[in-house]
Amino acid sequence: MSALTGGVGPAAATAGPAAAAALRRVTGVPLARLLAKRLVAAAVIVVALATSVFVLQRLSPLDPAKAMLGPGASASAVAQQREKLGLDDPFAAQLGRYLVGLPQGDLGMSYRTRRPVMTDLGAFVPATAELAFTAIVLALLLGIFFAVSTSLRWPGASVLRGVLMAGASAPAFLLGIGAILVFYKQLGWLPASGRTGITDVPGGPSGLLVLDGLLAGRFDVVSDALKHLVLPALAISFGPSVAIGRVLRTSLSSEERSDYARTARAKGLTDGAVLRRHVLRNAVGPALSMTGLQVGLMFAGVLVVEQIFAWPGIGQYTAQSIPVADFPAIAGVTLLLGIGYVVINTVVDILQGLADPRITT
Amino acid sequence: MSQDDTTAAVATAPPPTGAGAPVARVEDLHVTFRRAGADIQAIRGVSLEVGPGEIVGLVGESGSGKSVLGLSLLGLLGGSPRTSGRAVVHGTDMLTAGAAERRDVRRLHLGAVFQDPMTSLNPTMRVGRQIVEAAGSQDEAVRLLTAVGVPDPARRLRAYPHELSGGLRQRVMIAMAVAGTPSLVIADEPTTALDVTVQAQVLGLVKRLRDEIGCAFLLVTHDLGVAAQVVDRVAVMYAGRITEVGPADEVLRHGAHPYGVALMRSRLSLRTDRDTPLLALPGSVPSPARPEPGCAFAPRCTLAGPDCTTTPPAPVEVAPGHLAACVRDLAEIRAFADAVPGEEPPATGRPSAATAPAAATEAGPGAAPDDAPVEEPAAVRVQNAYRTYGVGSGIGRRRPLQALRGVSLTVARGEAVAVVGESGSGKSTLLRLVAGLERADGGTIELGSAAGAQMVFQDSGASLTPWLTIGELVGERLRSAGVPRAERDRRVAEALELVGLPAEVAKARGTQLSGGQRQRVGLARATVVPPEILLCDEPTSALDVSLAASVINLVGRLRRELDMAVLFVTHDLSVARVVADRIAVMYLGRIVEIGTADEITHRPRHPYTQALVAAVPDLGVEPPPPSGEPASPLDPPPGCAFHPRCPRATPSCSDPALDPRLAAQPGERTRLTACINLEVS
Structure with missing residues (x-):
C-alpha cells in the first residue's frame, strides 16, 4: 500500500490553511468585500428612497408652507415661507441639496417641530429600537420553539402551534387591540400604553429603558419597561415567528433525513445530540434568510402597533408628520428604515457565513 | 487479484461458520414498507451470517433490498416498516431492541460507510470533530487517519469536508467507521461515487484494514467487479431474497443460479467481445409492491418452468458453502452459463474503415501545419x-x-x-x-x-419535464419545425418503436416510467429527427x-x-x-x-x-x-x-x-x- 502515502491531489493545497481560512472568514478579505458591497447598496438605496420621497412631495397637493403657517395664513406669507424653505427651487436643486447634506447627518428641518429631523429621530428612535429588537428576539424564540417542538414531537406543541397559526393570520393591529382588550381591560395583567408608568426614569446612555435601568440599578424601571413591552412586541412578532418557524421546521426535517445525520446516528449518537451537534447548524441558513425578510415587514408592523399602544417612537412621529406634509421628517424616517433593512440583511449574511463554511471559502 | 491470492485470502479469512461465532446473523428477515397505500416488500425472507473478520459482498441491482439489509443490521431503518425475523449483531436484535441498546451496539460494535462521502459527512463541522465523536480523542483520531492513509493527518483534522478530495473524504468516513475497532463495518456502495483509480485504492484499504484490525465487512455493491476484488463470500440478492451465496470465486465464476449467471454475463469488462451484442437481461425487476408468488426471477429466466412460479425455491447446497435457490438442475444451469449468445448484429455497428x-x-x-487537414x-x-x-460563490473570490x-x-x-x-x-x-x-x-x-447534434443525458428522469407527456417531449423538435400534428404523432410513434418502447408510452409522463424506459425516451427524443x-x-x-x-x-x-x-x-x-x-x-x-x-x-x-x-x-x-x-x-x-x-x-x-x-x-x-x-x- 505504498501508494497510499503517495500523491494526494488538490486537497493538499487547499485543506491546509483551514484555520487561516476560518480567521479570514471573520476578519479578513471576504468580510471586507461584503461590507464594501453593502455600503454601496446602502448608498444606492438611500439615493433611491430620497428621490422617491421628493417625487412624492412634488406630486402631493399639500403645501408644506401652508401647513406650517396654518389655514389662516395670507398668500404672501405662504409665498415668503416657500421661498424661505427653498420650495420654489428646481426639483433637482432641492434633491441635490438634500443628498449633499446626508453624509453630514443633515436630514433637514422638520416643518412641524422646527427642529432638525436628526434631533427628532434621536429622541424617538430608542423607543422604537427597544420595541423592534424585543419583537425580533421574540419572533426568533417563538419560531425556533415552533420548529423544534414539532421536530422532536414534544407533547403540547400542537396547541402552541395552533395558537401561533391563528394569531399569525390576523393583522398586527388587530392582535394589538385584542391583546389590550383581554390582558389590560378584562384581566388587568399588563399595561397597554406607553413605555413605562414611572416618571423619574434614568436618562441615558442608550435610551433603551431596560438597558438603562439595568445600568442604573433601577430594577423597578426594568420590570415596568418589560411589562410594557410584552403586548406590543407580541403583537408584532406573531406573524414573523410563524414564517420563521415554518421555514426552520422544513429545513430541520429535511436535514434530519440527510446522509450526514444518518452517519451521526450510525456512530451511536442520541437523537438530541444529532439534532444539536449536526442538524441545527445546517438548518439555520434558510431560517436566517427568512428572518432578514421578515424584519422588513416588522418595521411596518412597528409603526402601526406604536399607534395602538401609544408608544412614543418613530411610529408616533411619522403619524404626526404625514397629515401636515412634513416631508423632511417622512424622508428621514424612510431612510432610517431603509438603512436598518440593509444592516439587518448584512448581519444575516455574516451569520450564514459563520454557520456554513462553504459559503466563504 | 490473481488466482493464488484469492486462495490465500480465503484461507486466512475464517470460514463462515468456522472459527468463532458469527459477528452478525440475519434470520428469515422480512421488511415491508408502507408507501402510498401499498405494501413494498423490500426484504422477503433473508438469512445470512457474517463471520469474524470476513468480508461478505452483498450484490444486487437497485431495488433488490441490499441496502435495506445493511440498514437493518445498523438498526437504522427509517419510515417505520413492519419487520419479522431477526437481525442480530453482537447478541442484540437490531430490529426489536430498545433505542438505547441499539445505539450502544452501533457505538461499540458497528461502523458504517456510505456511498457519497460528500453528503455523508457534516458539511459544517471540521472532520476532526466528526472523527472524535466516534474515536473519543484527538490522538485517536490522528492515529485512525494515519491508519487509513491520510497524509498529514494532524492538519487534515482542521479541514471541512469540502476542502478534501473525494478519496480523502471516503478515507475519513472509513476512519470513523473503524474507530473503536468494531467487529463489523457495513459499507454501502463505498466506492460508487469515487473515480476508478481512487476506487482501487479504497478497496485495497478495506482489505488491509480487515487484515490489520480483524473487523468484518458487509460490502453492499451493485458492481460485481468490485465484489470480485475484495470479498471472501458473495450473496446475490434479487427482489428481496438471496438467490445465491457462497465463496466469491465460486459464485462469480461458476454461478449456480440463472440470475447470477445472467448478471455476470451482462456485465462489461475489458475482455467483453466487441463484435457481438451485449447480453442484456430481458424484462425488468418485478415491482416490490406485487411480488411473484414463486421464484422472483422466473419471468425473466430462460430456464423457467411451471414449477418455478408456485413457491419460492429453497436454497440447495451445490458445492461446499455454495447455496443457490433454484429448482432447476445444476447441469442445466451450467449448460445455460456456457451457452453461446444469441444472434444479433454487433453492438458497435461497423468498427469500420471510417x-x-x-x-x-x-x-x-x-x-x-503539415498535419494536413483531411478533406x-x-x-x-x-x-x-x-x-x-x-468558480466560487457567496462572498468568496471567484477563481x-x-x-x-x-x-x-x-x-x-x-x-x-x-x-x-x-x-x-x-x-x-x-x-x-x-x-x-x-x-x-x-x-x-x-x-x-x-x-x-443531439444530446442524451445521464439523469434521464431529471431531463424529462414532469408535466409533459412523452409524446409531447419526443415531438417537441418536430413541433418547432412546423410539422403538422398527424405527421408528428406518426413520427413520434416510429421513434418510440425504434427504441423498443410501446406506442402507449407516448401518453405517459416521465415519472410513470422506469429508469431504463426513461433512458430510451431520451434516445427517442434525440433521434426523432436523426x-x-x-x-x-x-x-x-x-x-x-x-x-x-x-x-x-x-x-x-x-x-x-x-x-x-x-x-x-x-x-x-x-x-x-x-x-x-x-x-x-x-x-x-x-x-x-x-x-x-x-x-x-x-x-x-x-x-x-x-x-x-x-x-x-x-x-x-x-x-x-x-x-x-x-x-x-x-x-x-x-x-x-x-x-x-x-x-x-x-x-x-x-x-x-x-x-x-x-x-x-x-x-x-x-x-x-x-x-x-x-x-x-
Missing part, C-alpha cells in the same frame, strides 16, 4: 478548444477553473468515439461545447451538417448492469440504422470499449491518448491510460493501486499535468515550458499519445 482517416487530424494545441467529411471537428469557468486546455478531436461521419476520463477531466465540458449548450473560449467547433452526431453523457452510469447493456446495444443499433456518428462520454473504460470505434482519454482538460478501442484497452501506452486500465475492477485482476487522485482543474500541475502521479515522471515532465503534444509513433496511424517518456516496445 476510423483511420480521422485519427491523423488530432493534435495538441498549435499542431504542426474527409467529418461529423464534428473540434480544434484547439479552450473553456474556463469562474478560474480550466475545464478544457486545448482539445482537438475529429469524429468522422458514422464513427463512434468515446471520451474517457475521471472527474475534472473536462469530458462533459467537451460534450456541452459540441452540443452548442456552451461556447468555447478559444478554438473552433464545426459540425459536419445542418442535422446537428442528428448528424448523437452526444451521450454517461447515459448508462445510473442504470443497473442489465439495463446498461440494453441501452448500449440500442445506441449501437440506432447508430447503424440512422447512420449517425456518436460521441460518448463515460468514466468507464469497459463501456467505452464496446460502444466506440476509437477512445480518447482525457486528463485535466487535455486528451492524453487517443486510439482504437483495442489499442487503448489492450495496449495502453500513456502512463495515465495504463493506470486507468489497471484500475478497472474485474475478476482475476489485482490492481496495482495507482497513486494519488486527479489534480484539481483549478490548479493544474505545470508541464504534463499527470506528472505528480506518474511512475515514469522525470524532472523534465514538470517543466512549466513543457507542452506535451499528441504524437504518433513511427509505423502507427491510428494512435496518438501525449507523453515525452514513452516506453515503446
Whole structure:
C-alpha cells in the first residue's frame, strides 16, 4: 500500500490553511468585500428612497408652507415661507441639496417641530429600537420553539402551534387591540400604553429603558419597561415567528433525513445530540434568510402597533408628520428604515457565513 | 487479484461458520414498507451470517433490498416498516431492541460507510470533530487517519469536508467507521461515487484494514467487479431474497443460479467481445409492491418452468458453502452459463474503415501545419478548444477553473468515439461545447451538417419535464419545425418503436416510467429527427448492469440504422470499449491518448491510460493501486499535468515550458499519445 502515502491531489493545497481560512472568514478579505458591497447598496438605496420621497412631495397637493403657517395664513406669507424653505427651487436643486447634506447627518428641518429631523429621530428612535429588537428576539424564540417542538414531537406543541397559526393570520393591529382588550381591560395583567408608568426614569446612555435601568440599578424601571413591552412586541412578532418557524421546521426535517445525520446516528449518537451537534447548524441558513425578510415587514408592523399602544417612537412621529406634509421628517424616517433593512440583511449574511463554511471559502 | 491470492485470502479469512461465532446473523428477515397505500416488500425472507473478520459482498441491482439489509443490521431503518425475523449483531436484535441498546451496539460494535462521502459527512463541522465523536480523542483520531492513509493527518483534522478530495473524504468516513475497532463495518456502495483509480485504492484499504484490525465487512455493491476484488463470500440478492451465496470465486465464476449467471454475463469488462451484442437481461425487476408468488426471477429466466412460479425455491447446497435457490438442475444451469449468445448484429455497428482517416487530424494545441487537414467529411471537428469557468460563490473570490486546455478531436461521419476520463477531466465540458449548450473560449467547433447534434443525458428522469407527456417531449423538435400534428404523432410513434418502447408510452409522463424506459425516451427524443452526431453523457452510469447493456446495444443499433456518428462520454473504460470505434482519454482538460478501442484497452501506452486500465475492477485482476487522485482543474500541475502521479515522471515532465503534444509513433496511424517518456516496445 505504498501508494497510499503517495500523491494526494488538490486537497493538499487547499485543506491546509483551514484555520487561516476560518480567521479570514471573520476578519479578513471576504468580510471586507461584503461590507464594501453593502455600503454601496446602502448608498444606492438611500439615493433611491430620497428621490422617491421628493417625487412624492412634488406630486402631493399639500403645501408644506401652508401647513406650517396654518389655514389662516395670507398668500404672501405662504409665498415668503416657500421661498424661505427653498420650495420654489428646481426639483433637482432641492434633491441635490438634500443628498449633499446626508453624509453630514443633515436630514433637514422638520416643518412641524422646527427642529432638525436628526434631533427628532434621536429622541424617538430608542423607543422604537427597544420595541423592534424585543419583537425580533421574540419572533426568533417563538419560531425556533415552533420548529423544534414539532421536530422532536414534544407533547403540547400542537396547541402552541395552533395558537401561533391563528394569531399569525390576523393583522398586527388587530392582535394589538385584542391583546389590550383581554390582558389590560378584562384581566388587568399588563399595561397597554406607553413605555413605562414611572416618571423619574434614568436618562441615558442608550435610551433603551431596560438597558438603562439595568445600568442604573433601577430594577423597578426594568420590570415596568418589560411589562410594557410584552403586548406590543407580541403583537408584532406573531406573524414573523410563524414564517420563521415554518421555514426552520422544513429545513430541520429535511436535514434530519440527510446522509450526514444518518452517519451521526450510525456512530451511536442520541437523537438530541444529532439534532444539536449536526442538524441545527445546517438548518439555520434558510431560517436566517427568512428572518432578514421578515424584519422588513416588522418595521411596518412597528409603526402601526406604536399607534395602538401609544408608544412614543418613530411610529408616533411619522403619524404626526404625514397629515401636515412634513416631508423632511417622512424622508428621514424612510431612510432610517431603509438603512436598518440593509444592516439587518448584512448581519444575516455574516451569520450564514459563520454557520456554513462553504459559503466563504 | 490473481488466482493464488484469492486462495490465500480465503484461507486466512475464517470460514463462515468456522472459527468463532458469527459477528452478525440475519434470520428469515422480512421488511415491508408502507408507501402510498401499498405494501413494498423490500426484504422477503433473508438469512445470512457474517463471520469474524470476513468480508461478505452483498450484490444486487437497485431495488433488490441490499441496502435495506445493511440498514437493518445498523438498526437504522427509517419510515417505520413492519419487520419479522431477526437481525442480530453482537447478541442484540437490531430490529426489536430498545433505542438505547441499539445505539450502544452501533457505538461499540458497528461502523458504517456510505456511498457519497460528500453528503455523508457534516458539511459544517471540521472532520476532526466528526472523527472524535466516534474515536473519543484527538490522538485517536490522528492515529485512525494515519491508519487509513491520510497524509498529514494532524492538519487534515482542521479541514471541512469540502476542502478534501473525494478519496480523502471516503478515507475519513472509513476512519470513523473503524474507530473503536468494531467487529463489523457495513459499507454501502463505498466506492460508487469515487473515480476508478481512487476506487482501487479504497478497496485495497478495506482489505488491509480487515487484515490489520480483524473487523468484518458487509460490502453492499451493485458492481460485481468490485465484489470480485475484495470479498471472501458473495450473496446475490434479487427482489428481496438471496438467490445465491457462497465463496466469491465460486459464485462469480461458476454461478449456480440463472440470475447470477445472467448478471455476470451482462456485465462489461475489458475482455467483453466487441463484435457481438451485449447480453442484456430481458424484462425488468418485478415491482416490490406485487411480488411473484414463486421464484422472483422466473419471468425473466430462460430456464423457467411451471414449477418455478408456485413457491419460492429453497436454497440447495451445490458445492461446499455454495447455496443457490433454484429448482432447476445444476447441469442445466451450467449448460445455460456456457451457452453461446444469441444472434444479433454487433453492438458497435461497423468498427469500420471510417476510423483511420480521422485519427491523423488530432493534435495538441498549435499542431504542426503539415498535419494536413483531411478533406474527409467529418461529423464534428473540434480544434484547439479552450473553456474556463469562474468558480466560487457567496462572498468568496471567484477563481478560474480550466475545464478544457486545448482539445482537438475529429469524429468522422458514422464513427463512434468515446471520451474517457475521471472527474475534472473536462469530458462533459467537451460534450456541452459540441452540443452548442456552451461556447468555447478559444478554438473552433464545426459540425459536419445542418442535422446537428443531439444530446442524451445521464439523469434521464431529471431531463424529462414532469408535466409533459412523452409524446409531447419526443415531438417537441418536430413541433418547432412546423410539422403538422398527424405527421408528428406518426413520427413520434416510429421513434418510440425504434427504441423498443410501446406506442402507449407516448401518453405517459416521465415519472410513470422506469429508469431504463426513461433512458430510451431520451434516445427517442434525440433521434426523432436523426442528428448528424448523437452526444451521450454517461447515459448508462445510473442504470443497473442489465439495463446498461440494453441501452448500449440500442445506441449501437440506432447508430447503424440512422447512420449517425456518436460521441460518448463515460468514466468507464469497459463501456467505452464496446460502444466506440476509437477512445480518447482525457486528463485535466487535455486528451492524453487517443486510439482504437483495442489499442487503448489492450495496449495502453500513456502512463495515465495504463493506470486507468489497471484500475478497472474485474475478476482475476489485482490492481496495482495507482497513486494519488486527479489534480484539481483549478490548479493544474505545470508541464504534463499527470506528472505528480506518474511512475515514469522525470524532472523534465514538470517543466512549466513543457507542452506535451499528441504524437504518433513511427509505423502507427491510428494512435496518438501525449507523453515525452514513452516506453515503446
